[in-house]
Amino acid sequence: KNEVEQSPQNLTAQEGEFITINCSYSVGISALHWLQQHPGGGIVSLFMLSSGKKKHGRLIATINIQEKHSSLHITASHPRDSAVYICAVDMDSNYQLIWGAGTKLIIKP
Amino acid sequence: NAGVMQNPRHLVRRRGQEARLRCSPMKGHSHVYWYRQLPEEGLKFMVYLQKENIIDESGMPKERFSAEFPKEGPSILRIQQVVRGDSAAYFCASSLDPLVYGYTFGSGTRLTVV
Numbered sequence: 001k002n003e004v005e006q007s008p009q010n011l012t013a014q015e016g017e018f019i020t021i022n023c024s025y026s027v028g029i030s031a032l033h034w035l036q037q038h039p040g041g042g043i044v045s046l047f048m049l050s051s052g053k054k055k056h057g058r059l060i061a062t063i064n065i066q067e068k069h070s071s072l073h074i075t076a077s078h079p080r081d082s083a084v085y086i087c088a089v090d091m092d093s094n095y096q097l098i099w100g101a102g103t104k105l106i107i108k109p
Numbered sequence: 110n111a112g113v114m115q116n117p118r119h120l121v122r123r124r125g126q127e128a129r130l131r132c133s134p135m136k137g138h139s140h141v142y143w144y145r146q147l148p149e150e151g152l153k154f155m156v157y158l159q160k161e162n163i164i165d166e167s168g169m170p171k172e173r174f175s176a177e178f179p180k181e182g183p184s185i186l187r188i189q190q191v192v193r194g195d196s197a198a199y200f201c202a203s204s205l206d207p208l209v210y211g212y213t214f215g216s217g218t219r220l221t222v223v
Contacts, residue, residue, distance in 0.1 A: 030208055031207075031208060031211070033211065033212070035214075040219075041216065042200075042214055042215060042216035042217055043152075043200060043202075043214040043217070044214070045211055045212060045213065045214065048211035086151070086152070088152075090207065090208065094165060094167075095142075095157045095164060095165050095207070096142075096154040096157070096165065096167075096168065097142070097144070097152075097154060097202075097212070098154075099144075099151045099152040099153070100151060101150075101151045102151060
């Protein structure tokens with residue numbers, strides 16, 4: 001079992017829909033990250049969370065430490081949001097980021 | 110502040126050649142990390158360096174791969190005698206203090222071994 005699991009693997013939605021991507025982890029963490037990767041492109045850090053909730057524009061990230069679960073929400077989704085969204089965790093015990101497999105999001109106009 | 114600069118963006122090498130991937134961290138960042146993304150797979154940690162020191166290389170293959178972050182100049186990931194299985198995207202990230210500020214990633218180097 002992977003230490004970081006994301007769901008769904010793939011998500012296709014219509015423009016304007018509310019999007020939720022989930023991330024569960026099984027290890028002790030010091031922080032959780034949500035990142036975005038466009039095809040053939042670089043990686044952009046969206047959020048770093050250790051508790052609670054953060055909001056940036058149409059993006060919202062939440063984390064529940066007790067349940068070891070985080071969600072990334074996109075409100076009023078737009079085709080330019082189409083990308084792979086990746087959850088990664090900083091483990092308590094070392095310096096490595098452990099990565100989820102990513103969620104490929106396609107927003108249709 | 111130009112962000113994390115990786116070069117080259119694309120690199121093609123024949124089997125048996127050497128590949129050198131460069132990463133210039135953001136100004137003032139002393140923590141550098143290398144990650145590898147194999148085709149259709151997630152990223153995997155390779156190595157964590159601070160200036161002139163390798164802190165954790167537990168993700169590096171034991172042979173042919175090496176990394177350095179000298180006092181002056183970029184961090185270098187070196188792959189000797191490349192094989193087809195080394196074809197991947199290699200990403201570098203830097204940080205001032207990862208648990209406070211998180212990470213900034215470069216655009217990656219896409220290595221193709223032919």
